[in-house]
Amino acid sequence: MSVRIPFINAYAALPDRFYARVLPTPVKAPQLIRFNHGLAQTLGIELNGADDAELAELFSGNRMAEGAEPLAMAYSGHQFGHLNPQLGDGRAILLGDVTDANGQQRDIQLKGSGRTPFSRGGDGRSPLGPALREYILCEAMTALGVPSTRALAVVASGEAVVREQMEPGAVFTRVAASHIRVGTFQYFALRRDNEALQLLADHVLARHYPDIDTQADDRYRQLFRAVCQRQAQLIARWMLLGFIHGVMNTDNMTISGETIDYGPCAFMDAYHNETVFSSIDRQGRYAYQNQPAIGQWNLARLAETLLPLFPGDEAQAVADATAILQDYVHMHQRAWEQGMAAKLGFSAVQEGDRERAEALLVLLQEGRIDYTLFFRRLSHCTLSGADRGALLSLLDLPQCRKTAPLEQQLNQWIDGWQQALQQREALPDAEARMLAANPAIIPRNHRVAEAIKAAEQGDYSVFHSLLAALEKPFSEAPEFAAYQLPPQPEQQVLRTFCGT
Ligand code: AMP
Ligand code: MG
16 A cells, blocks of 8 residues: 555554444445645645545545554533533544644544444434535635634545435545544543543643643633633634534534544534524524524533532532633633624724624624625625615625614714724725635535535535635636526525534
């Protein structure tokens, strides 16, 4: 085999009870759909002239990469609020970790590679649709500047998987700073295994939080605060882009602060703060506006696992964790306010900015106005004499609820915003700031659905074109203009499925 992956296998060096060693189950006829050459290069993977057939063998799990120590990680998790003490990688196998070009450790994991000791009733496989969705969404998030797991490869398995109906299968290769989740800590806390908890926390400190002094008494408390900080910022980024994760279970929240597990996730088109896409989220637990609070709930579950490692007695540990969790709310608010300031062209947050932004969101919601395009087109309206035609034409889209009073209120809001901008900022800078904060192109749900549907019929060109359009989300390249547009009513896709 000519491909060389420089595995270091740091997770495999942890004790046996952290995982189960397991080999992928070969698939019938692996065919490479896409390989991420740029990412492979940063990971230090040497292709040595490998062709598509070789890559398909390797990234389907049919042939084991040299130096890999494949394993399925153990974890628990709260799923929709209910504790499941034993989850773990049921359809994923970690090949190993490498050190990338920036000196960062990264996991390489196959998803859909067959059963593991954690599969419970599942088949360990993945249909093609969810594999492509994850590929598209994680690469789009990365291009949008959001911390995220990455896509290295997707391979058609040549086998059918049985879900509600027969579907083509695929193996997806995911790259992550690590796959350690809140649920990984829960797994050991539930088993009262403090030794493993400390080993895990030390591994996380070294791997993800090297700035924390490993000699400090309060290092695990600092770790908890740092995780809260990253999640507060991450979820703020989601909110600012209109991203709805859809299944924020504690096993789907990383300790590194990367977005992980793109299942029923979607970006909203028309703004509404109660938007839910996931077909299984019947109560709207993971609705758009609930995400910051759910983040806090999940972090509280993490705090519970870390308390035995905090300094001081139990009462002190609980008081400290509670204070940090309260702080998370402020961390999130600050991140959101700063992000929203940039979306509106401001270089810094001032008093009244939050209220101004919230007033705009009320209007967007009332009019069911396209969230992404509104901010993008607003970016071209910083001058008081600017032509508002393109911006206000968004109200003529079929899904909008256009009324004369709403249009008037929007115009008033724009007047006030332009005045504030003129007082506080140099306008060319403000416009540049807005164009860098407000994407023109997001992976709109109907586009993702369209790419998956074509691929299921053997045509991958729609998938490749969509990925090309998503590479430069902040540019308005004419060849990708169509990707900016919201769906027509008959194109709307309002439900998404886990597809597991
Ligand atoms: P997820 O919905 O991807 O976060 O998965 C939740 C849990 O279900 C994890 O433990 C997965 O490994 C497991 N799981 C999901 N789909 C399958 C499958 N097809 N076979 C085995 N386990 C699965
Ligand atoms: Mg998961």
